[in-house]
Amino acid sequence: MRKLLVIALVGLAAQLVDGALGMGYGLTSTTLLLVAGVAPAAASASVHLAEIGTTLASGAAHWRFGNVDWRVVRRIALPGAIGAFAGATFLSALSTESAAPWMATILFTLGAYLLVRFSRPLRRNPAAGQLRGRFLGPLGLVAGFVDATGGGGWGPVATPALLVSGRMEPRKVIGSVDTSEFVIAASASLGFLIGLGTGGFLLPMVLALLAGGLIAAPIAAYLVRIIPAQMLGAAVGGVIVLTNARVLLGTADLPSAVPVVVYLLLAAGWVTALVLAVRVLRRTRREGALAAATAPVDDAATHAEGTTSADADSSTRALSGADR
Incomplete structure (x- = not known):
């Protein structure tokens, strides 16, 4: 019971991050589940099954407020579903020993990306016209595969790419990505079901994640007005980097002094990113x-x-x- 309460708090924290940044539910919750000792494939499978509920609620809210470009959703969701299914099948076939460093590498990279992205202003190139399918298709395919194999990544990969294009309003970027994520979560869950069977889903954990996410949803909608996304993004990115660095360093046979030096360097980079984020926030x-x-x-x-x-x-x- 105590562990389920912790998992519910994980879901709550992940939804708070996602509500403030427009990304990060899977990334944050998967990282925290791995820290709790859950196997990589089971962590990703459980998170994606819980996301079916959270993304459905989020997508409905965005649709209600007119934040969804259905043309973009259609063109990015289908390739994303294919990539997510392939990624789930791939991760299911890996042993726990092989999957742990693989997932940690993906999460570490995405965490580092969050650090870089939120420590400087997001530059958008003004452009006219609609986004083309030859851009949306490959983007969805890659984002879906990364999302399933890393336990998260649909938002961190798809959202910045669409924002940088400069051809969509930010609110419609977030709304369209969140709405399409329902299809990605369902497809990944199907892939894990085929690869792992029903035993691959830790249903009590799924329900705990879902409960925490649903409780946090209205709170996140309020906190997004108070907490600067710049600071939260840099803070969460640093936590993800340090947490997954521990997994990566643990898989290598290194002298005892090396991990200490690496942690110090990563911590220094995290502090630098936070300082830059504060400067960007003040300038803005x-x-x-x-x-x-x-x-x-x-x-x-x-x-x-x-x-x-x-x-x-x-x-x-x-x-x-x-x-x-």
Whole structure:
């Protein structure tokens, strides 16, 4: 019972992260399950089964608020489902000894990516036109495969790629990725069911994850207004990097001093990323405050210019009338 309570808290924490960043439920919950001693394939299978419920609720909410581009969902979901099914089948065939370093490598890489992404501003290239299928198809295929084999990765791979394209509103990027993730979670679960059987799903753990996620959903919607995504992304990225570095270092036969040095270097990188995230956040807030402060001045200047022009026109008309 105590372990299930911990798992429910894991689901709650993962949903809080996902609600604030638009990504990270699978990434966070799988990492924490591995720390709790769950086998890699069972962790990914259980997380994806729980995600069927959380992504369905999330997708319905995004659809209700008009945050979904169904054209993008259709073109990214099918390749993503194929990639997720293939990834689940691949992971199911690996032994626990082989799967642990494989999954840790993927999670470590995605955690490092979160550190880099949220320690600097996201640059978007303005572009016109719709996203093409030849871009969405391969993106969905890769993101789906990474998601199933790593226990998470659909959001961290798909969301930034769509944002950087500059051809979609950020709210529609997050809404479309979240909505399509329901198909990816279902496809991955089917792959794990075929590869592992029903015994591969730890149902009490799935229910605990789902319960925690559903409880956290409304809280996350509120916290997203308070907690800066910049700071949360860098913080979560560092936790994921350090946690999975422990697994990777444990698989190698290294002198005792080497892991200590690696941990210190990673910790220094994490602190650096947090400092950069704070600077980016402050700069963004200053620019926002400056823009808000100059807007009324510009409006007043425009109004004054218009009034002056009107007065000048009136004077001109008056002089013309006097001449006549």
